[in-house]
Amino acid sequence: MKKKLLLFFSVCMHAMATLAGNEPQSIGAKTNAMGGAGITLADPFSIFNNQAAMAFVKDISVGIFSERRFMMSELGYNAGGVILPTKSGVFGVSVSYSGFDVYNEKKAGLSYARLFSKKISGSIQFDYLGTSIAEYGNGSTFTFEAGLLVKITDKFSTGAHVFNPVRVNSGFIDEKAPTVLKLGISYEASDKVWLAAEAKKDIDQAVQLCAGLEYRVIDALHLRAGFGTNPALYTFGAGINVAQLKIDMAATYHQVLGVSPQLSISYAFVKKK
Amino acid sequence: MDTTGDSNKKDDYIEQLIEKDDNSVGDYEGLVDLDKNLRERPVNLNAAFDEDMKPLHELGLLTDIQINAIITYREKLGNFISIYELQSVPYLDLETIRNLFPYVRVNSDISVVQVKTKDLLFDGDYTMLIRAQQILEEQKGFTEVDSGSTASHYLGSPLNLYARYRYQYNTKFSYGITGQKDAGEEFFKGTQKQGFDFYSFHLYYRGNNFLKAIAVGDYELKFGQGLLAASGFGISKSSMVMTVKYGGRTLKPYTSTNEFNFFRGGAVVMGTKNISLTAFISSKKIDGNIGKVDTLDEDVFVTSVGGDGLHRTESEVADKNTVHQTVTGGNIDFKIHSLSLGASVIYSKYSVPLSPSLEPYNEFRFTGDQLTTGGVHYDWQYRNFNLFGEAAMDQDGGKALLSGLLISVDPRVDLSFIYRNYGKDFHSLYANAFAESSTVDNESGMYSGIIIRPARAWQIAAYADFFNKPWLDYGIDAPSNGLDLLTQVTFKPNKVLEVYARWKNEAKQQNSSVNNEPLDYIVGVRKQNLRFNLSYKASSSFTLHSRAEWVFFKEEKLSTQYGFLAYQDLIYHRLGSPLQLTARICLFDADDYDARIYAYENDVLYAYSVPAFSNRGMRFYAIARYTVTRGVDVWIRYAQTYYSNLTVIGSGLDEINGDTKSEVKVEVRFKF
Numbered sequence: 004m005k006k007k008l009l010l011f012f013s014v015c016m017h018a019m020a021t022l023a024g025n026e027p028q029s030i031g032a033k034t035n036a037m038g039g040a041g042i043t044l045a046d047p048f049s050i051f052n053n054q055a056a057m058a059f060v061k062d063i064s065v066g067i068f069s070e071r072r073f074m075m076s077e078l079g080y081n082a083g084g085v086i087l088p089t090k091s092g093v094f095g096v097s098v099s100y101s102g103f104d105v106y107n108e109k110k111a112g113l114s115y116a117r118l119f120s121k122k123i124s125g126s127i128q129f130d131y132l133g134t135s136i137a138e139y140g141n142g143s144t145f146t147f148e149a150g151l152l153v154k155i156t157d158k159f160s161t162g163a164h165v166f167n168p169v170r171v172n173s174g175f176i177d178e179k180a181p182t183v184l185k186l187g188i189s190y191e192a193s194d195k196v197w198l199a200a201e202a203k204k205d206i207d208q209a210v211q212l213c214a215g216l217e218y219r220v221i222d223a224l225h226l227r228a229g230f231g232t233n234p235a236l237y238t239f240g241a242g243i244n245v246a247q248l249k250i251d252m253a254a255t256y257h258q259v260l261g262v263s264p265q266l267s268i269s270y271a272f273v274k275k276k
Numbered sequence: 277m278d279t280t281g282d283s284n285k286k287d288d289y290i291e292q293l294i295e296k297d298d299n300s301v302g303d304y305e306g307l308v309d310l311d312k313n314l315r316e317r318p319v320n321l322n323a324a325f326d327e328d329m330k331p332l333h334e335l336g337l338l339t340d341i342q343i344n345a346i347i348t349y350r351e352k353l354g355n356f357i358s359i360y361e362l363q364s365v366p367y368l369d370l371e372t373i374r375n376l377f378p379y380v381r382v383n384s385d386i387s388v389v390q391v392k393t394k395d396l397l398f399d400g401d402y403t404m405l406i407r408a409q410q411i412l413e414e415q416k417g418f419t420e421v422d423s424g425s426t427a428s429h430y431l432g433s434p435l436n437l438y439a440r441y442r443y444q445y446n447t448k449f450s451y452g453i454t455g456q457k458d459a460g461e462e463f464f465k466g467t468q469k470q471g472f473d474f475y476s477f478h479l480y481y482r483g484n485n486f487l488k489a490i491a492v493g494d495y496e497l498k499f500g501q502g503l504l505a506a507s508g509f510g511i512s513k514s515s516m517v518m519t520v521k522y523g524g525r526t527l528k529p530y531t532s533t534n535e536f537n538f539f540r541g542g543a544v545v546m547g548t549k550n551i552s553l554t555a556f557i558s559s560k561k562i563d564g565n566i567g568k569v570d571t572l573d574e575d576v577f578v579t580s581v582g583g584d585g586l587h588r589t590e591s592e593v594a595d596k597n598t599v600h601q602t603v604t605g606g607n608i609d610f611k612i613h614s615l616s617l618g619a620s621v622i623y624s625k626y627s628v629p630l631s632p633s634l635e636p637y638n639e640f641r642f643t644g645d646q647l648t649t650g651g652v653h654y655d656w657q658y659r660n661f662n663l664f665g666e667a668a669m670d671q672d673g674g675k676a677l678l679s680g681l682l683i684s685v686d687p688r689v690d691l692s693f694i695y696r697n698y699g700k701d702f703h704s705l706y707a708n709a710f711a712e713s714s715t716v717d718n719e720s721g722m723y724s725g726i727i728i729r730p731a732r733a734w735q736i737a738a739y740a741d742f743f744n745k746p747w748l749d750y751g752i753d754a755p756s757n758g759l760d761l762l763t764q765v766t767f768k769p770n771k772v773l774e775v776y777a778r779w780k781n782e783a784k785q786q787n788s789s790v791n792n793e794p795l796d797y798i799v800g801v802r803k804q805n806l807r808f809n810l811s812y813k814a815s816s817s818f819t820l821h822s823r824a825e826w827v828f829f830k831e832e833k834l835s836t837q838y839g840f841l842a843y844q845d846l847i848y849h850r851l852g853s854p855l856q857l858t859a860r861i862c863l864f865d866a867d868d869y870d871a872r873i874y875a876y877e878n879d880v881l882y883a884y885s886v887p888a889f890s891n892r893g894m895r896f897y898a899i900a901r902y903t904v905t906r907g908v909d910v911w912i913r914y915a916q917t918y919y920s921n922l923t924v925i926g927s928g929l930d931e932i933n934g935d936t937k938s939e940v941k942v943e944v945r946f947k948f
Contacts, residue, residue, distance in 0.1 A: 190730060192688040198728060214738075216726065218685050228691070228724065230740045235759050237722055237742065256722075258742050258757055 025108055025132045025173060025180050026205065027051075027148070027166045030068050030082050030099070032251035032267040036240020037215020038229025040201035042162035042187035043152060046249075047269035050084040050095040050114060050128075053164045053185070055150035057093045057116040058124035060086050062247075066269035073260045077103040092117035095128075109133040112148075122154040132180055134173060142174025158191045170206075182206045195219045209233045217242075227253070234258075240265075247271045285375055285516065286311050287884075289336055291876035292514035294886040305532035306496070306508045308884055310447075311335055316401070317446035318381040321346065321362075322355040325484055327525065331447050334524035336516050337376050340655070341662050341684050342367050343523075344614070356382040367660060367684040369729060371768070391448065400445030402948050407438040407880065409941040410459065417460060417588065417929030430460035430588045430929060431467060438533065439472075451479040456533040460588030460929075467593045474585060476538075480529035488552060489545040494530035494538050497556060498522055499607045499620040500653025500666040501678050502709035503698075503716060507538050510708040515764045515778060517725030517739045518692050520710055521664055521680055523655075526554055526607065535585030536562060539603060547609075554607040554620075561597035566628060577631040589929070600627035603706075614657040621650040624705055637748040640674075640718070642703040647671060649704045660684040666709075674702035676716060678709055688730065692739075694723040700747035712743040712758065712784075720744050733769040738762060743784075751787050753796040758784030772813040780805040789831060799832040803870070817853075821845035829870040839866030841873040841889055854903040861896050864889040880911035880943040893919040893935075907948050913941040 031048030034041025041052040047066030049056035064086045072078035084097035095114040102108055114128030126149065133143040150164040166183040173180040187201035200214035215229025215238065225242040240253030253265040290304050310331055319328055329343045338346075342365075349365045350356065359382050362373045417430035436459045442452030455472035462468040477493040496507035501522050508528065511520055527545050530538040543556035563585070564578035578599055587593045605622035629645040632638040651668030665679035676698040683691040694710050700718040707716035710723070721743035728736040741760040748754060760783075766776040785798040807825040814820055827839035843862035858878045866872055872890040878899055879885050889895065897915035904910060916938035919925060925932040 190728075192728065192730070193686045196686045196689045198689070216685075216689070216691070218683070218691075228693075230724065232761075235740075235742065237724070237740070258744065258759070 025110065025134065027181075027183055028080060028082075028099075028101075030267075031066065031269075032068065032240055032253035032265045033217075033225075033227065033242055033249075035070075035255060035265055036227035036229060036238050036242075036251070036253035037199055037217060038201075038213035038231040038236070038238050039203075039211075040187055040189070040199035040213045040215050040229065042150075042164055042185050042201050043160040043189040043199060045152075047084065047086060047271065048267065050086055050097045050112070051082060051099070053150040053152060053162050053187075054095060054114040054116050054126035054128050054148070055124045055152040055162065055164070057086050057088075057095055057114070057126060058118045058152070060088060060093060060271075062271040062273050063087055064269060064271045066267060068265070068267040070263060070265040072263045073257070074262060074264070077105075079103070105137040107135050109135075116150070124152045126150040130167075132173065134175065139175070142178075144171050144174045144180060146171045146180060159188065161188045162186070181208075231255075247273055285337070286335060287876045289514055289516055289519070290509075290884060291874060291886050293509060293512050295874045295888075296512045296514070304509050304884055305534075305882065306528070306530070307335070308882055309531055312882065313444065313447065314379045318379050320383045321359075321380050322350065322383055327482065327484065327488070328447070330524045332376070332379060335379070336519040337379060338372070339367075339518055339662070339682055339684070339690075340521065340523045340657060341660060341682060342372065344657055358382060367687075369687055371729070371735060374771075391445070396445050396449050400443055400449065402441075402443050404441050404946040405439065405882065405943065407883065407941065407943040409436045409939060410434050411932075412938045412940060413925075413932045413934055413936065415926070415929065416931040416933075428589050428591065428929065431590070431593070432457070432460050432462035432588065434459045435463075437463065437472070440531075442531070447482060449481050450529055451477075452529075452531060453477045454531065454533060458586050458588065460586070467587065473587050474533060474535045476530060476533070478529040478531060480527075482525075482527075486548070487544070487546050489525070489527040489543075491527055491529060491543045494540050495543050495556075496528040496530050496538055497543065497554075497706075498524060498526055498528070499554075500618060500651060501664065501680070503653075503666045503668040503676050503678060503707050504605075504620050504622050504649055504651050504704055505706040506708040507706065508532075508708075511710055513712075513723065513739060513741060513760060513762070515737055515762060517727060517737050517762075518682060518690050520692050520694050520723065520725065521662075521682060526552070526609075527556075533585075536582040550611045552609040552611070554609075556603075556605060558601075558603040560601055562599050562601050563595045563597065564599040564628065565595045566598050567631075577629050578626075579631060579633050581626070581630065598628070601625075616655045617652070618654070619650070619652045621648065622704075622706065623648045636753070637750055640701040640747060642705070647703055647705060651676075668702070668704060668707075670703040672701065672703070674717070675699045676702040676704065676707075676709075680710075688728060690727040692723075692725040694721075696721055712741070712760070713745070713749065718745050718747045718749060720746070733767055735766045735768070737764045737766070752785060752798055753787055754785075754798045756785035756798055758782070774811045776807075776809050778805070778807040778809070780807075788833075790834065801829070801831045801870075803830075804828045805873075817848055817850040819845075819847040819849070821847075823875070825873050825875075827866065827871045827873050829868075831870075837867040837871040839871030839873050839890070840864065841866070841875060843875060843895075845878070847878075856899075856901040858899040859897065861894070862889075863894050865892045866890040877915075880913050880941050881909075881945060883941070883943075887917075891919050892921045893917060907946060909945045909947075911941070911943040911945075913939075913943075915939050915941075 029035055029039035029041055030051035034052055045056040045059035047064035067083040070080040080101040082099035087094045093116045097112045099110045111131045112128045116126035118124045128148045130146050135141045146167040148166040152162045154160045164185045167180050170182050171180050183205045185203045189199035191197055197217040203211040211233045213231035218226045220226055223244050227240040229238040235258055237256040242251040247270055249269045251267045255263045332338045345365050345367045362368055418434050421427055421429045437457045440454040444450035454476040456474045457463050457472050461473040464471050479492040482489045497505045499505050506522055527543050539558035540560040541558040545554045547553050562581050563583045564581040566576050566578055569575040581599050587596050602625045607620035609616055609618035624647045626645045631643050632641045649670040651666055653666035655664040662682040667677045669675050678696040680694040685691055697720040698717045702717045704716055709716045711719055713719055723741040725739035739762050744757040746755055761781040764776055764778040768774040781804050783802045785800055787796045788799045805827050810822045812820045822844050824842045829837040841864040843860055845860045848857040869890050872888040874886050874888050877885045895917045899913040901911045918936045922935055925937050
């Protein structure tokens with residue numbers, strides 16, 4: 004057990020993989036195949052990456068996501084969410100769990116997003132954050148995150164998102180939950196090509212830049228590739244679309260620690276016209 | 277049409293290549309030569325076969341996807357009526373077409389597809405060229421030595437001489453002879469009774485039937501993706517992020533002055549439309565410092581062969597032509613529609629066995645006097661995808677693999693990927709493939725590049741490259757890894773203005789430079805370049821180039837080293853005027869050699885220079901070109917560097933006592 008713990012912490016240190024301490028993750032194999040640049044993306048995983056993008060989701064959607072970071076089950080990350088569009092805005096519920104019995108983090112969120120105009124949307128999400136470390140106990144706290152999405156033109160979108168702007172404590176003695184600001188842009192180059200780039204700054208970490216591309220070879224098959232810095236990552240992935248069912252796969256490659264496979268499945272309940 | 281004053285892709289590309297393989301003697305003359313040649317005799321798009329288009333790939337003007345598209349377009353819709361029709365060819369963007377313009381033409385007279393033998397032999401261009409250059413300040417190696425002194429010094433004069441005679445009919449047929457003497461080498465006396473230190477002769481013909489190409493004398497080879505052979509300038513990471521694939525001719529004439537990196541003998545490429553067979557043999561003497569295993573023994577060895585081709589001192593002369601190198605081999609390519617598959621093999625024999633010095637980083641290097649390396653390669657084009665690669669293995673089981681993919685995703689987006697894995701024990705003596713290091717071994721890596729054209733006049737190019745070295749390397753006493761990034765944003769609203777900003781970031785690991793430990797250990801180093809560049813054709817006769825560049829070099833635990841360089845060029849070239857003038861003034865200030873900055877300079881015809889600047893000072897050059905009569909041109913170039921913080925420039929025998937270094941070049945060309 005001690006060995007496992009040691010391994011876990013050393014991996015965290017080495018990878019600078021911002022896993023420890025309730026760091027908000029980019030979720031969804033589509034986003035992560037594009038380096039993690041998903042702030043402007045309106046899909047069932049908007050509820051994790053930028054809730055403001057939910058305002059552009061038209062149908063009730065559910066999505067589940069799973070990752071085995073560096074192929075280690077102890078570094079697993081699992082999440083799921085539901086998006087519920089109504090006449091007075093879009094509501095969402097999301098949960099995620101990462102880690103293993105000795106060290107794990109839990110997060111649950113309740114979010115609301117709405118359009119301010121045809122081009123601008125905003126959102127707020129209330130979060131419960133829980134951390135549990137064997138022999139140390141459990142800590143939990145509440146915080147919130149807010150997002151913004153602006154469709155500058157049909158082709159250009161830009162988004163902003165802040166997590167935990169009030170800098171709450173994580174529930175462990177004088178350990179602050181991270182405060183993270185994300186800014187991103189995306190560009191619809193054509194009906195076949197979509198590009199996105201994002202900058203992410205945690206108060207206490209070096210700025211992370213990422214960018215990616217999606218190439219829609221045919222409607223049923225999308226190929227993706229991306230890149231991220233701090234830590235330097237290559238990402239690749241593919242998406243298969245069968246009517247309203249989307250199956251996305253991704254693999255991120257870290258130079259030293261290797262490959263992290265990811266899978267997400269989502270379904271949109273399209274209203275019968 | 278002369279190109280002095282065109283800020284073109286080639287100059288920028290050469291600059292980046294030289295910066296990349298800083299310490300190796302690159303061979304860019306061939307590239308400069310080809311560029312010039314194609315401008316004078318552009319490719320006729322209506323009569324061009326795949327082979328005729330390949331030189332355009334060599335210059336990085338077109339990708340194979342684009343070449344294929346042009347030929348397919350012509351086959352489907354008939355001949356091009358105008359050059360502007362290229363705009364309707366898929367995968368060709370406006371910028372590519374613009375860059376292509378000087379090198380292609382559309383000739384409606386298709387009857388001249390078959391060149392008459394008489395024309396081929398006599399209707400081409402005869403060129404005779406003589407260039408002399410010299411550094412004006414006295415360098416230590418040239419100072420008078422007392423007779424009886426054993427101090428090393430340069431035997432010859434400080435004059436650098438280059439002469440060549442050449443006949444060529446575009447890229448189809450050429451023959452020529454080149455002679456070159458470096459500064460410090462003797463001329464028609466002493467150690468150089470035969471005159472020039474280096475001579476090169478070539479005869480080359482490229483056909484479109486059974487005989488595809490034949491070369492006698494000096495030639496260059498390119499098989500597959502260069503894991504076995506790719507002489508001449510290689511391919512490398514640069515802002516031309518799609519130029520990462522070899523796609524040029526298998527066999528080319530050798531016309532440069534690098535004294536080592538070529539083959540000498542004969543080579544032939546023959547075959548049918550779908551099969552192409554290459555066979556070659558080469559035999560020449562190369563330099564090497566012969567060592568004896570022990571004083572009584574007959575056994576000798578060399579630690580390395582080749583070198584820089586300089587034979588200025590007694591000891592340099594002693595190492596000249598000490599090793600006989602024989603190379604033979606072949607290549608076969610099958611072309612089935614858009615798929616081409618090939619295999620090649622190369623066998624080398626040295627008269628003296630190679631035995632690198634006993635250093636840990638040489639642990640897996642080639643030793644012995646015979647080597648066979650073989651490989652297979654493939655190149656497949658499917659619509660807008662181009663998948664290519666090569667796998668090679670040597671006689672002792674060392675392996676190397678390269679696989680790449682180019683995708684013209686959209687008129688607005690291009691992508692490139694290169695994965696390579698070169699074993700630490702892979703031996704291939706003439707390899708020149710996509711790599712971070714200058715050798716093709718001990719490296720694995722993944723490269724990806726993208727070009728985005730978001731709006732008219734704008735272009736964004738970027739690449740990222742991860743690389744790992746599983747074994748030690750020179751100056752890196754541990755397995756290491758690194759990361760290269762580049763982003764360039766170009767704004768080119770019209771034909772006269774081009775502005776770009778480039779950010780480059782190279783992070784890698786090397787031995788700590790401040791080390792008090794008994795053992796060397798590695799630390800991270802990071803070098804960033806930030807450049808702003810502007811080219812503006814102010815009027816029909818005046819062109820301006822401006823540049824500002826910053827370098828930040830940071831080694832772990834040490835403070836950042838800074839470098840800065842700025843220059844302004846003024847180019848005067850009035851159409852119809854026999855006189856052209858080019859001048860540059862450049863200021864530089866770099867803390868140390870790690871923060872050096874490279875800058876491509878205009879030069880006399882066929883020459884190129886890309887000096888690296890460190891320390892503090894000013895650089896100035898002026899070039900005048902004067903057309904005496906039709907066919908006779910004279911170039912004069914004067915360049916001077918002044919260092920405000922030095923009293924001694926250079927080191928060893930090249931040392932100059934003073935703060936300025938100046939150089940004069942004079943070149944005369946006769947064309948008939």
